[in-house]
Amino acid sequence: MSPVSNSFAASSPATETDQAIRAIISDKQHEIAPGCIVGTFKDGSAQKMIPQGYADIENRQPIDGDTQFYAASISKQFTALAAATLIAQGKLALDDDVRRYLPELPAYRAPVTVGMLMHHTSGIRDSLGLLRLAGMNDVGRASKEQALHLLFQQQGTDFAPGTAYRYSNGGYLLLAEIVERVSGLPFAEYARRAVFEPIGMKGAYFIDNNLRPGTFAHGYLPVGEGFAVRDTFPRFSGSGGLMLSMNDLARYEYDIDRGHKVWTPRIAKIMLTPGRYADGSLIDDGNGLSYGGGLHLGEKGGQYVVMHTGSAEALKHAYTRLPDQHLAFAILCNRGDWTASAKLRDVITASGVRYPGFPATMPTGTFYSEQLESRYRLAPEGDGLRVEMSSDLTARPTVQHFTPQDDGRYHDGSMSITPTDDPARILVGRGGIEGIALIRRDKDVTE
Known part of the structure; x- marks a missing residue:
């Protein structure tokens, strides 16, 4: 086995994953900036080694695989x-x-x-x-x-x-x-x-x-x-x-x-x-x-x-x-x-790997809560969810954006959505209120 050398990133063609990773560690506001190096490993071998930024700005020394x-x-x-x-x-x-x-x-x-x-x-x-x-x-x-x-x-x-x-x-x-x-x-x-x-x-x-x-x-x-x-x-x-x-x-x-x-x-x-x-x-x-x-x-x-x-x-x-x-x-x-x-x-x-603790499934479709008399439309948005909520209490639907967290739920900062083992049932919570069930209503998906 030969661990990845400095030439790996330069000699290998950039994939969409490489570009996505580089975007994560890039500074879009400064041309000359410190940065990071990312390493991904499979079966003990380096798969990717992606550096971005400078180890020494004054001397314009870029970060590479040997940078300590x-x-x-x-x-x-x-x-x-x-x-x-x-x-x-x-x-x-x-x-x-x-x-x-x-x-x-x-x-x-x-x-x-x-x-x-x-x-x-x-x-x-x-x-x-x-x-x-x-x-x-x-x-x-x-x-x-x-x-x-x-x-x-x-x-x-x-x-x-x-x-x-x-x-x-x-x-x-x-x-x-x-x-x-x-x-x-x-x-x-x-x-x-x-x-x-x-x-x-x-x-x-x-x-x-x-x-x-x-x-x-x-x-x-x-x-x-x-x-x-x-x-x-x-x-x-x-x-x-x-x-x-x-x-x-x-x-x-x-x-x-x-x-x-x-x-x-x-x-x-x-x-x-x-x-x-x-x-x-x-x-x-x-x-x-x-x-x-x-x-x-x-x-x-x-x-x-x-x-x-x-x-x-x-x-x-x-x-x-x-x-x-x-x-x-x-x-x-x-x-x-x-x-x-x-x-x-x-x-x-x-990299296409579920982060530890992230929800194993992404609930999508239209769900309804009889307790709240509200309807929720869930659609994928990147690795998160776009949720459109509507009820008789609102003149127009409210749209919120949820991201996955390592507690197994999706959060928007104040509200949570928890997938369950039943794809037709999810739980919502907010402000100390937890576990209100939403039931999928497939007939509403195309409305």
């Missing part, structure tokens, strides 16, 4: 993966008390385990939040030692360890420190030897105080008529810190799906087993999923999904894998005013 991005929280799965390799070797265990490796931590009201750090159930406070509370608004100036010192100074946890879920950059900074102490190597060096080198991720590395020479995407925010550089990300690793290109991600996808040099069945079990609270119940991340090894995972709308986002001030990323279909999608962006997860959702839809 500060990966932000996309890094967490690689920190967990490094820890998982030690667990697989028997050198570390998920139920180990972290004070065995980090005696600088206070003895909290209940032991914090390695698994709690990995699954965000430790109650360990957020390291970036602590730095900002200490007056360091630009965390890009902070050192690992300063961040660790603040964590070691905390005399309590946000909740009893193991009893709740709260996303914590501090927990992952401590996890990286444990990997370093157990392996006997600097964390960045251990990750290189145990993860990046075996997989063939030649350009990927964890930051250890300084960026390496090479082409990396500056982060940008819009200012006035142009863009200003905002490279305000930390120069240490664990919760973030990974520098990653889309070509590196292609090699990672191959190892997950087919190579298994690092992503072995044993490692996959560690990474993809959802965490549990101390009482044995499954973690709920608050968005309908659980959390495993640096990854949100679970079922949405009948599809098993693995995903994570990454966000710094001016860099936004999203990554979604659909294991049952052997599909994966990623977007890396170097502009802080775009929402990467929303753009990736549009990319997945443009």
Whole structure:
């Protein structure tokens, strides 16, 4: 297998899907602008790699497959993966008390385990939040030692360890420190030897105080008529810190799906087993999923999904894998005013794949509610619905536009339409009123 090279997009003829994806990541107001690169993967091989925009505006360096991005929280799965390799070797265990490796931590009201750090159930406070509370608004100036010192100074946890879920950059900074102490190597060096080198991720590395020479995407925010550089990300690793290109991600996808040099069945079990609270119940991340090894995972709308986002001030990323279909999608962006997860959702839809949780069916035709004495005409509109509502209360029909959401419904902002297993019946709701049934009236469709 040869992961997609930089020449893929240039040498392959653009399809309608390519054009649709490029439109999603294009800036129609600026000729010179930062942007994104999209990667789509099938059976572990890159199918498309579509870049748009500039990694370095000043030097007119375009984004390409080898452009390195500060990966932000996309890094967490690689920190967990490094820890998982030690667990697989028997050198570390998920139920180990972290004070065995980090005696600088206070003895909290209940032991914090390695698994709690990995699954965000430790109650360990957020390291970036602590730095900002200490007056360091630009965390890009902070050192690992300063961040660790603040964590070691905390005399309590946000909740009893193991009893709740709260996303914590501090927990992952401590996890990286444990990997370093157990392996006997600097964390960045251990990750290189145990993860990046075996997989063939030649350009990927964890930051250890300084960026390496090479082409990396500056982060940008819009200012006035142009863009200003905002490279305000930390120069240490664990919760973030990974520098990653889309070509590196292609090699990672191959190892997950087919190579298994690092992503072995044993490692996959560690990474993809959802965490549990101390009482044995499954973690709920608050968005309908659980959390495993640096990854949100679970079922949405009948599809098993693995995903994570990454966000710094001016860099936004999203990554979604659909294991049952052997599909994966990623977007890396170097502009802080775009929402990467929303753009990736549009990319997945443009690729002809139902976004996880999106309604499995699109109800169309004419429906009627006896309770509301109203008629609804539903027609496709892109990937959404155009709905024309009429009743004796209105002089003329009201038209509203609904888009699919990952709660399995269509929304227009204030009103929802929910498909059911019966194509002749849908449910509508608005303003706290849910579940009013609409029944299809086929005889009205041609009126």
